[in-house]
Amino acid sequence: MLTKINHIGIAVNSIEEAVPFYRDSLGMVLKGTEVVPSQKVKVAFLVIGESKIELLEPTAPDSPVAKFLEKNGPGVHHIAYSVPDVAKAIEQLKAGGTRMIDEVPREGAHGAKIAFIHPKSSGGVLTEICG
Ligand code: CMX
Numbered sequence: 001m002l003t004k005i006n007h008i009g010i011a012v013n014s015i016e017e018a019v020p021f022y023r024d025s026l027g028m029v030l031k032g033t034e035v036v037p038s039q040k041v042k043v044a045f046l047v048i049g050e051s052k053i054e055l056l057e058p059t060a061p062d063s064p065v066a067k068f069l070e071k072n073g074p075g076v077h078h079i080a081y082s083v084p085d086v087a088k089a090i091e092q093l094k095a096g097g098t099r100m101i102d103e104v105p106r107e108g109a110h111g112a113k114i115a116f117i118h119p120k121s122s123g124g125v126l127t128e129i130c131g
Contacts, residue, residue, distance in 0.1 A: 001089055002081040006130050007045070007052035009078040011068050015044045015057045018074075022046045022053060034109050041065050043109045054080070054109070078116070080128035086113040089129050093117065105131070 012018040015033060022028045028046040035042045040063035044055040056077055058066035068077055083089040086105040094100060101116040108114035108130060117127040 001083055001092055003084065004082050006080040006082040007054045008076060009054045009056055009080065010075065011056050011065050011077040012074050013069060015042060015055050018055050019044060028053065035059060036109055038107065078126035078128050080130050083129045083131060086115050086129055086131040090115050
């Protein structure tokens with residue numbers, strides 16, 4: 001069902017302050033930033049080879065990422081896997097007993113279809129599937 005790791009999401013207080021480490025110290029390429037209003041986050045995509053890191057900065061105090069930062073501080077927020085068909089993957093996961101946060105695909109960055117698996121079903125690791 002999964003084809004590859006799509007990206008790793010990292011929660012930060014400030015994209016502007018976090019980018020120099022990834023871009024200048026690690027040599028990753030900043031591909032751009034985007035606000036995802038529905039999820040109250042600003043995201044920055046950094047690329048190295050085939051791999052991507054997504055920095056997540058909250059855009060409002062009640063953003064889920066703001067809550068995450070309050071509870072845990074900055075750090076790894078989620079791991080996203082590519083699937084060919086998100087709706088189909090949701091059905092397959094549910095049929096196998098996996099609890100989903102999203103039972104229907106929603107829109108993520110770049111207009112991609114995404115869905116989150118409930119961390120209770122994935123050993124505490126917030127897991128995203130994306131198309
Ligand atoms: N890691 C581990 N557990 C997490 C978590 C994380 N990053 N985020 C939330 N949880 C846990 C919560 O603690 C909660 O646990 P309990 O049920 O034990 O209390 C559970 O997951 C559900 O969380 P919630 O906040 O109550 O549920 P919501 O449905 O309101 O939201 C979620 C869940 C994951 C969608 C939201 O917290 C979130 O992180 N939204 C931002 C998503 C994001 O990263 N979007 C960026 C763009 C996406 C992209 O294109 O990649």
